[in-house]
Amino acid sequence: MTQLKSKGISLENLKVNFDEVHDGLNAQEAMEESNRCLYCYDAPCIQACPTGIDIPKFIKKIASGNLKGSATTIMSSNPVGATCARVCPTEELCEGACVLNHSTEPILIGDLQRFATDWAIKNEQLLFKPGQKNGKKVAVVGGGPAGLSAARELARFGYDVTIFEAEAEAGGLDTYGIVSFRLPQDISRWEVDQVEKLDVEIRTNTKVGTDVSFDELSKGYDSIVLTIGMGNVPMLGIEGEDLRGVHDAIDFVKSTKSGPITDELLGKNVVVVGAGNTAIDAATCAARKGAGDVKIVYRRTRKEMTAYEFEYDFAKQDDVDFHWLTQPIEIIGDENGQVTHLKCVKMALGEPDADGRRRPSPVEGSEFVMEVDAVIKAIGQSRYTDLIEGFGLDHEGGVVTVDPETLQTSNPKVFAAGDVIFAKGQGEAMVVTAAQQGKEAAMAIHKHLAPEPTHAYKKFNKEEHTWLT
Amino acid sequence: MADLSLNLAGIKSPNPFWLASAPPTNSGYQVQRAFEAGWGGAVWKTLGEPILNVSSRFAAVGFNGKKVAGFNNIELITDRPLEVNLKEIYETKKKFPNHAIIASLMVEPTQEKWHEIVKRVEDVGVDGLELNFGCPHGMAERGMGAASGQVPELVEKQTMWAKEVAQTPVIVKLTPNITDITFTAEAAVNGGADAVSMINTINSLAGVDIDTWDTIPNVAGKGAHGGYCGPAVKPIALNMVAECARHPKINVPISGMGGVSSWREAVEFMLMGATGVQVCTAAMHHGFSIVEDMKDGLNNYLDEKGIDSVMDLVGKSVEKYSDWGNLDLNHQIVAKINNDVCINCNKCHIACEDTSHQCIDMLKDANGNDILKVREEDCVGCNLCSIVCPVDGAIDMVEYANGKPPMTWNERQAAIGAVSSCDVDLIK
Numbered sequence: 001m002t003q004l005k006s007k008g009i010s011l012e013n014l015k016v017n018f019d020e021v022h023d024g025l026n027a028q029e030a031m032e033e034s035n036r037c038l039y040c041y042d043a044p045c046i047q048a049c050p051t052g053i054d055i056p057k058f059i060k061k062i063a064s065g066n067l068k069g070s071a072t073t074i075m076s077s078n079p080v081g082a083t084c085a086r087v088c089p090t091e092e093l094c095e096g097a098c099v100l101n102h103s104t105e106p107i108l109i110g111d112l113q114r115f116a117t118d119w120a121i122k123n124e125q126l127l128f129k130p131g132q133k134n135g136k137k138v139a140v141v142g143g144g145p146a147g148l149s150a151a152r153e154l155a156r157f158g159y160d161v162t163i164f165e166a167e168a169e170a171g172g173l174d175t176y177g178i179v180s181f182r183l184p185q186d187i188s189r190w191e192v193d194q195v196e197k198l199d200v201e202i203r204t205n206t207k208v209g210t211d212v213s214f215d216e217l218s219k220g221y222d223s224i225v226l227t228i229g230m231g232n233v234p235m236l237g238i239e240g241e242d243l244r245g246v247h248d249a250i251d252f253v254k255s256t257k258s259g260p261i262t263d264e265l266l267g268k269n270v271v272v273v274g275a276g277n278t279a280i281d282a283a284t285c286a287a288r289k290g291a292g293d294v295k296i297v298y299r300r301t302r303k304e305m306t307a308y309e310f311e312y313d314f315a316k317q318d319d320v321d322f323h324w325l326t327q328p329i330e331i332i333g334d335e336n337g338q339v340t341h342l343k344c345v346k347m348a349l350g351e352p353d354a355d356g357r358r359r360p361s362p363v364e365g366s367e368f369v370m371e372v373d374a375v376i377k378a379i380g381q382s383r384y385t386d387l388i389e390g391f392g393l394d395h396e397g398g399v400v401t402v403d404p405e406t407l408q409t410s411n412p413k414v415f416a417a418g419d420v421i422f423a424k425g426q427g428e429a430m431v432v433t434a435a436q437q438g439k440e441a442a443m444a445i446h447k448h449l450a451p452e453p454t455h456a457y458k459k460f461n462k463e464e465h466t467w468l469t
Numbered sequence: 470m471a472d473l474s475l476n477l478a479g480i481k482s483p484n485p486f487w488l489a490s491a492p493p494t495n496s497g498y499q500v501q502r503a504f505e506a507g508w509g510g511a512v513w514k515t516l517g518e519p520i521l522n523v524s525s526r527f528a529a530v531g532f533n534g535k536k537v538a539g540f541n542n543i544e545l546i547t548d549r550p551l552e553v554n555l556k557e558i559y560e561t562k563k564k565f566p567n568h569a570i571i572a573s574l575m576v577e578p579t580q581e582k583w584h585e586i587v588k589r590v591e592d593v594g595v596d597g598l599e600l601n602f603g604c605p606h607g608m609a610e611r612g613m614g615a616a617s618g619q620v621p622e623l624v625e626k627q628t629m630w631a632k633e634v635a636q637t638p639v640i641v642k643l644t645p646n647i648t649d650i651t652f653t654a655e656a657a658v659n660g661g662a663d664a665v666s667m668i669n670t671i672n673s674l675a676g677v678d679i680d681t682w683d684t685i686p687n688v689a690g691k692g693a694h695g696g697y698c699g700p701a702v703k704p705i706a707l708n709m710v711a712e713c714a715r716h717p718k719i720n721v722p723i724s725g726m727g728g729v730s731s732w733r734e735a736v737e738f739m740l741m742g743a744t745g746v747q748v749c750t751a752a753m754h755h756g757f758s759i760v761e762d763m764k765d766g767l768n769n770y771l772d773e774k775g776i777d778s779v780m781d782l783v784g785k786s787v788e789k790y791s792d793w794g795n796l797d798l799n800h801q802i803v804a805k806i807n808n809d810v811c812i813n814c815n816k817c818h819i820a821c822e823d824t825s826h827q828c829i830d831m832l833k834d835a836n837g838n839d840i841l842k843v844r845e846e847d848c849v850g851c852n853l854c855s856i857v858c859p860v861d862g863a864i865d866m867v868e869y870a871n872g873k874p875p876m877t878w879n880e881r882q883a884a885i886g887a888v889s890s891c892d893v894d895l896i897k
Binding site for chain 1: 533534812813814815816818819831859860
């Protein structure tokens, strides 16, 4: 991914701080960059893409001026390819695998992918058609990247697909969770629209278990895809979490995407707890809302943080201060219930724990207090355990148990994909992985429900990352 | 510092880089700017009866994002009165007495027209004449340029007419729009030419606009063929120069042109028999200042090779250029892939597999790393893999000692012929 470059933060007009920071390539740059691609045979970038996009092919199509073909190549393999062009950690995926790393500079694959998909968005292209209806119905629970991906593929196979989405709009993390200055909402909306136009019904503001019963789904559909993602940030488990000024990072970022940019943090001291992708998003959102001082406190060190290097660099550009080996132990408020201070303790790293990271423990007598106006919690996401249990599915701590090949759950009718099956120690939870799992779940359902090969029947070859006809 | 000065059939210039007769040499202002920038000579844009031009006139052919791989024009000879050009030639020569100014000429194919123009331009002090028998578009429809240059008799006769009155060396500029350029080159020599120059531009249509379906370039929706030049034509020009240089009856100096973009192509043309080069497209693409690197690069090249004078390059590779029948059939080279340099793009594999001789395998080494390996016994030494390889030094074409003695096709056929006519005593 091209380094995100902060354009400086305006305190007069906070809204502009949430405009996309990276401009993308202009036509000339895209032409030059696409012509630099070697068009490798058996290209390692394809192997490195979790969705197996035929990257040399889409780049060649940019070079030849076939932008519709290029966007179709991308979106065919990745139903959220426009989002991934912006949010994928490309230096760890396609660009990291580019053979030109060994001779000159890798191709800017993410930027080229964005160029092609931006063209499709701008020119209001509809890239796919629904398959011939096969009379079978599938319910997709959760309209995030995994759900959209599954729905898109199922619709192309000819299924009657309904997405049940709790929020006002589908798109999940792409619509609500990734900061606007990296991923404007319009991109996610276009991807939702592409799926909806394949005759997929999207029932928004509809909570399964509340607005629709599990039974209803089970009886009314031939198969169910569970792509509910993860929930809000869990409690820190310390005093003062209910004070005014204490925020959940997921809600905090969401507020910057779904409402007007407000100025309540202007000039304020903000502390973000945690150092993952969401913590960086929350910290940079706070900085862009005009906070006077933004600190990230993390109980481990930079080495153990789960945020990407480019995210760390981006936060540094927004003047976010990182305080390593620091654990909050109490949030202190005034008589009006407003947060005023955060009490922390310094930590030291000990032996590695279950996930291989060194376990931190408090340093005795190192407690200290800092002045804060807001505390944003970003220590991970909770699981929708109730919902999973509502479906009666086996799970481990809210992570649904699936057959790794078919993504089938303990209920043969239910398949699961995305963050809901993402367990600790499985690497990074990425949009692109969710998209791929959505495809795989759709394929497994297709095999399950339509064992006879149809015109749309294809087998996904995991090793080769290709679809076999 | 090597001696870059040139002597082509008696025309001297401080270096071998001349601007070709073309838009860059349209006026005294331009030629003087060129000489100030360092060009050694200029062939003035063709003089004759002033013509009318059209708009637009030029088009380029790009490739993989590069704008000017080839260049196409439908501009004609000078559109300015002869007197104006002659006055400016006189002034320019006076300011730059050591630079070569050659007048390019094109008139109707009659003896008196040639006599008249030769006298008039020589009166203003040109160093030589270049008879334009090459321009392929427009003028050819009126029986001039390439139209007369495609008929050896007309080339010979008109050269003779010019030579009847010329006091300065006469260069005959040849068209490539002919099956075998040595026929017209020989005709020029027979007519008394002091030198030949080649190539003029190649008949061309630069393109068709796939949205409007108009030709490129077009004039109010209509097009006509133009003349093609620029980097893309170099191999065609180089071959024509070489064919003339190795022809026993074409024993006059050759001024080479066609795709010379830097000192490198100049060296190639001179090695293949050109006495100096003419340049146009590169100057039109980048301006006159590119001559600085042409001279500097050439000088450094000569110094590095220990060559005192650029004239010593002329024709050094000509004897290496022959007929296919004289190539050694038993010589064998094979590709060798250096996996430590290779970046594993696999372009060599797929090029060989799909379009050549299926002899490059994608394998794993002992450590499980991807490697590419040539099956030498199946490699025909075609060079394709090394051509498509994007990394210098990843593929070497190396000699394969097969132990066979050299034998050319001609030798082989002669041997077979000798056997069948029983010239050889088969039984001793």
